[in-house]
Amino acid sequence: MPATMSDVARAAGVSVMTVSNVLTGRKRVGEDTRRRVLAAVDDLGYELNLTARHLRAGRTNTVALVVPRFDHAYFGELAARLARRLEASGRHLVVEQSGASREGELKALTLARLHLYDGVLLSVVGMTPDDVARLRTTVPVVLLGEQDMPDRFDQVRMDNVEGARLATAHLLATGSRRVAAVGGSRSGRGMTYLRTLGWRRAHEEAGLMADDALVLPAGQSDLADGREAVRRLVAAGAPFDGVFAFTDTLATGVLAGLAEAGLRVPDDVQVVGFDNLDASEFLVPALTTVDPGHDAMTDHALRLLDRLIERAPGTDPGTAVEPEHVTGPVSLAVRGTTRHTA
Amino acid sequence: MPATMSDVARAAGVSVMTVSNVLTGRKRVGEDTRRRVLAAVDDLGYELNLTARHLRAGRTNTVALVVPRFDHAYFGELAARLARRLEASGRHLVVEQSGASREGELKALTLARLHLYDGVLLSVVGMTPDDVARLRTTVPVVLLGEQDMPDRFDQVRMDNVEGARLATAHLLATGSRRVAAVGGSRSGRGMTYLRTLGWRRAHEEAGLMADDALVLPAGQSDLADGREAVRRLVAAGAPFDGVFAFTDTLATGVLAGLAEAGLRVPDDVQVVGFDNLDASEFLVPALTTVDPGHDAMTDHALRLLDRLIERAPGTDPGTAVEPEHVTGPVSLAVRGTTRHTA
């Protein structure tokens, strides 16, 4: 039975409102009364109930980040960056998991869990643009999706096609001729499709033919999938001298697979990843990878979210801000898994 | 202006309570009325306000995990495991970050409490036993700390000393004679101290002398710290033929440092980590590491938390459950960074 505000009020011989005022400092309170209240608070071990405050005030100073999975390094780093920024503005980040499934994401959204937060950053993976379009929520939401989502929402994306093109072009420019696309897929609209597109485009630009047999899909376990992809390539006897792995985690698995197969990196096979995770620089050899401009994306996401949150009080549909779709700048971090020349 | 329950009630021509009953299914409602209500809900795009429900019900079906940092693989994996278990019992996990500092942990705990989570799993790092002892909380809390905390709280720990002893003993048994302790510290009570203790103990048991000069502290950035430790060892010209890194992340950095220095693993230098992260198996060579019995720890933590949550309604101090301190079983996952024989 936690102490409530009126317990404190009674103990201090004042009204609840006075206790509230002392605690929030929103109104002047006599020094004497103030001390009595604080003493009572201390005495009863009282703690403010944020739920109640939220109900009344409509603000939580808390932003949620909904990610597909807790155990993906990319999202961990994303969360850390966001938390740092939010902390600076006196706010708070909590992370929730959607389970990387369409159902999970929908549940995370419709379950009205959203109302617990001032705003939500939603990493869309499983949901289709249609699902998103159907969302009826009044809570400020910014999508961190990979694919292009309906205009109704703000969205921050990576430039998947360009990043993939950069990665593949670099492999081709440094001498690789048969570049596998690990994590790719020939259909859909998601990240995998877009990066496959970039991979294809780089081939075209180099006047080369992309071989669809080198497109290897990934499943749920990136590390194992990356290794498995190499195993399959080797088993199939398909010649390959380069790998564009669609995430750094997949690339890590790929490196393991190559080592297992006795293939040297970058001498026999060059490898490029995507994400530029903290750990990638420390792999042996250090991973060449696409840097999706983390900081720029973080900045954009928070700017868009704040814009929505500011507007919230009025919520005048007339003055509705025009949703923005921004795309981060990509670049290539060249390291040890690729050669410097052909 | 989001639609409220009474908006729905008005639209459907029923009372608020009936709407509530339809939505929660807690009471029987006539099929006809039910349909009208659902239609109105759909029509107005109504979303349940969890904040209000929580305020009234006093339950959230949500458990919070407070970790030092979002961007540490260990905590990501921990969160994923916990979420999986909680999901199975119809509950929900949210993750918060404390910033690895004493203040951060205290603040996070306060916030967590205020948010009316049903329970909190707190990864203690910065707080001292004294801080913990001072905590006055009515919310179910289970500590996931490294060091031993006051009896008043349930706590799940790794067997740090034994794990470190195992790791070091393995290095010594397979021929290493000068084993660096990367991430170690000669004082304090925390994880670093305990693992240093295990490192020392293994030496004693082998009748060898542990050299304090081989204890290298780590800072905030494990990956860089691991690499830096090797650089320092090499620069100092201190001979060493084994490394016990206090986390797998440090070990990853160590491997990078060794590669940079042209030292072969495991031929010139053997390496053992601690944590058995998912990625560790995929490093090249695959990392030998201490497995802290993740599943057992998860099970224990949730069992203890549930016990506290069950008891919560009554909260009779007389029937208070006796707090438990459990320690997970550690074992060694032997892989490629160590040899099989001396």
Next chain:
DNA sequence: CCATCGTGGTGTATCGATAAACCGCGCTGG
């Protein structure tokens, strides 16, 4: 033939904090 029960609903108090209105009181200025 009346007491009892089940069905499908309604009314009201309540969770804890807070915004806004209000209220004595002593002081000041015109």
Next chain:
DNA sequence: CCAGCGCGGTTTATCGATACACCACGATGG
């Protein structure tokens, strides 16, 4: 001499959902 005001509070209404008591009405049973 009185309107006006700053100070230090108190009262009241409210946020949105839900627990609980209650009620009308028809069916059931002994």
